[in-house]
Amino acid sequence: MRAFVATRDAAATVRQAEVEEPVPRADEALVKVEAYSVNRGETFQLERPPDGDWRPGKDVAGLVVQAAPDGSGPAVGRRVVGHPPAGGWGEYVAVPTGQLAVLPEQVTAVQAAALPLxxxxxxxxxxxxxxxxxxxxxxxxxxxxxxxxxxxxxxxxxxxxxxxxxxxxxxxxxxxxxxxxxxxxxxxxxxxxxxxxxxxxxxxxxxxxxxxxxxxxxxxxxxxxxxxxxxxxxxxxxxxxxxxxxxxxxxFSYADVDEPDGADLATLVRLTAEGRLHPELGEVRDWTRTPELLADLRGRRVRGNAVLTVNR
Structure with missing residues (x-):
């Protein structure tokens, strides 16, 4: 599958590459990514990416194509928003089911991708x-x-x-x-x-x-x-x-919580569906333009959220 990987050089950006499709663990669902959000803090992380086969990406929305082997979480065919620990800037990502929330029809993948972080x-x-x-x-x-x-x-x-x-x-x-x-x-x-x-x-x-x-x-x-x-x-x-x-x-760290993010993601989705929360979509671009958008985030040229759509 195609995904963005860190360049691990002075440019501190990403390049698209062919990588292995993720194999979900027992408590993970495989999500076909339709959109993902890029946050300015992730541009900092690319300056010193973790060792190993780490790939960036924490905010995704898409379709469950393989349910978690342990039976937890949403079924195949459900639209979801997710907050995986990494690896979201690709065609597929494995997401722990506790980090997923189901999307109603009223919430688009682009809106949902802007919600997690x-x-x-x-x-x-x-x-x-x-x-x-x-x-x-x-x-x-x-x-x-x-x-x-x-x-x-x-x-x-x-x-x-x-x-x-x-x-x-x-x-x-x-x-x-x-x-x-x-x-x-x-x-x-x-x-x-x-x-x-x-x-x-x-x-x-x-x-x-x-x-x-x-x-x-x-x-x-x-x-x-x-x-x-x-x-x-x-x-x-x-x-x-x-x-x-x-x-x-x-x-303050948003990650300093004892429970998985799924319940809070569901709250954000509900407020959005009810028209009480409005993701501010400052930029929506095709995912091939991810390196360009990273540069715009670094230059403070994006207001609100920055979302990339994955076209196959």
Missing amino acids: AGLTALRLLRVAARHTGHLAGRRILLTGAAGGVGHYLTELAAAAGAELTAVTSSPERGERLRELGAAELVHAVESARGPFDLVLESTGGTALPEALALLAPRGLLLWFGQASRQPVTLDFFRILTGPTSATVRQ
Whole structure:
């Protein structure tokens, strides 16, 4: 079968190659891939790909062509969205059944492929935030790096929960859709935001994190979940002492959960089918253009999600 493999060179990109079709384990279904999503974080992973026969790809949608040998999961012929650990940028991928959710007719493969990594991150970030504050209704939230796929999901979900969200984007054009999804305010630099905020969802790093931390309300929470700037963070602890009282800074990983992703994927699918969650499809291209799209993601030229369709 055809699939994309890491070039493992200075270009840190991918090339299409012939590889062996995956052989599912007992608890894995074989999925014929119709579409997959590419996330900016995966461009970082390609700079230092894991050893061995690892291939990239964590967000897929397609058709089950071989059910799991142990009888778990969806049957042959079911349309699914999946979040495999790797190997999704190809014609077929083996996916653990706990990492699959069945798709209804209302949700297309392109929409579904945009859901897993970005959608799971947004959903779980807001769960952590709600546990800290007790609820999100009326809470003031600052979201940095808001123009990506995670930011669009976070904005829509937070607004639906009654939060007042300020989104930080690099330009008005990159933030236009966020207003439609419920952002209360749009700014183009963290220091332009009007605090204090009960919650800060920080995905940029560099100078943005300390600036955002200074805008927290007393006993507020900053959740750090990304490093889009690729710049290290330096904190001035003397500034913190005169800033928000008893502030909490917490690192967040969407993968830090005890249960498989299937149930949360099903929630994202249901919200999409009901018209309560709208994947922001910034780019939809044929999968042969994957290397080009990786370059656009690195150059911050994609707003929302980037999806590739697999044509045979």
